[in-house]
Amino acid sequence: MKKIYILLIMSAVLFSFYSCDTEEDLRDESVLDIDESLQNELDVWIYENLTKPYNVEVKYKWDDNEIPNSFHVTPPKIEKAKDFLEAYLNLWIKPYEEESIAGNNPDFMYKYMPKLLVLVGTPQYNADGSMTMGMAEGGRKVTIFNVDKFAEVAVYTWDTPEVIVNRKKDAMRTAFHTLHHEFAHIMHQTKFYADEFKEICKGDYTANWMDLYPQDANLKGFITPYSMLNEDEDFVEIVAGMLDRSKYSNEPHEFYVPLMDEQGEPTNEDGNVFMTEWESFLYGWCWKKEYDENWNSYWVRTPEAKKAYEKFTAKVNIVTAYYNEKWGIDLYNLQKRIDTAVSNLVIE
Structure with missing residues (x-):
């Protein structure tokens, strides 16, 4: 019975080959009907x-x-x-x-x-x-x-069209933080970054990053609380943070800030400094307002904050060198290109 069953199957297969072989007029177009509508x-x-x-x-x-x-x-x-x-x-x-x-x-x-x-x-x-x-x-x-x-922003009745557009541009920059972050994961998984990066904040990574405020993370040398989860998240958050802070990259903006001395410490004198958004972020890293005996305020960067700043900038240097050497991409030039693109794109 088994042999008969096998013979029947073979006969059916052979018949199907014969049927294909003897087809006289095969159509040139596909028989698949794709409804483009x-x-x-x-x-x-x-x-x-x-x-x-x-x-x-x-x-x-x-x-x-x-x-x-x-x-x-x-x-x-x-x-x-x-x-x-x-x-x-x-x-x-x-x-x-x-x-x-x-x-x-x-x-x-x-x-x-x-x-x-x-x-x-x-x-x-x-x-x-x-x-x-x-x-x-x-x-x-x-x-x-x-x-x-x-790119959703709050709009008030007194807002001018220009103000609304600028808010949307800022929102667009922020929205692409996620994509920059995820793409940076693909980059470091394809070509590894230097092990030196992992040593800079070794011992400070934590699974409890959600319990920390941004200032807490900054004081440890991290750009965001989430970057404290592990070395890879630290690396990609720096990339994303640089690229979503692209504002003023082509034309630095004038910021009125406490001036710094030659050692990079804030003084009691205020003044105008032209900076990009990213430079401004680094400029004000972990400043703390304190008061003298007459309740006059002044800004300081504590020894802890200074150490954190040095750790963070060391990591930034590794990240930017990695992109230059491994991929031929200058992240500072990329900031400028993104800034130009944002200025040219307006969502009504």
Whole structure:
């Protein structure tokens, strides 16, 4: 009986080959019917601007395979997805691409940028009370959460159009912190950074980073509380922090601040100093206001704060050298490119 069954199967297979062989008029066109009417305007834009030139797939519609069902999240609104993707192209892809070309690494973005971008409308709330704003998986996929709040700012009745635009620009810079962060993970997982980086704040990393304020992290030599989780998060948070503080990179802004002496310590004299946003962040690192016996205020940087500043700037030097040497990317030039791109892109 078994032999008969096998013979019947073989006969069916042979008949199918014969049928294919004797087909007289095979059609040139595909028999698959693709209904292009299902593609909306955003789908066409994604294909023309991201898929064709960069081989990037974007998923903004609901897909159970991309998001764990244990989290209560929703897909983004189409108009917010479009806003984000236009900024993604102009504020993220193109500045990196331009800088990598200038650094004689023209294939950098096409080769290393994530090929799957998943957009989620809401944040992912975790059991420990934290929110996940982005995830990178295996260098291929990046998920961005909270897209529905992209570049969303408070608007007051007395605000001028210029003020609103400037707020949106600031919000766009901040929104791309997550993408810079996740892309930096892909970079250091592809080419390792110097072990020296891991030694600078060794012993200060903690799983309890959520219990700390930004000032607490700064006093330990970290840019954010989250950067205290481990060495890798420390590294990528510095990259993201540099790139989302790109404001005034092309034209330094005038800040009225306490002036410093030759040793880099604040004096009692105030004055105007022209700086970029990143330079301003470093300039005021861990200053503390104190008072003399007559209750006159003055600024100081304590010995603890000075040590923290030295630790942090040492890490910044390693990060910038890594990007220059391993990838041909100058992070300070990239700041300028991002600043230009933000100035040119306005979300109405």
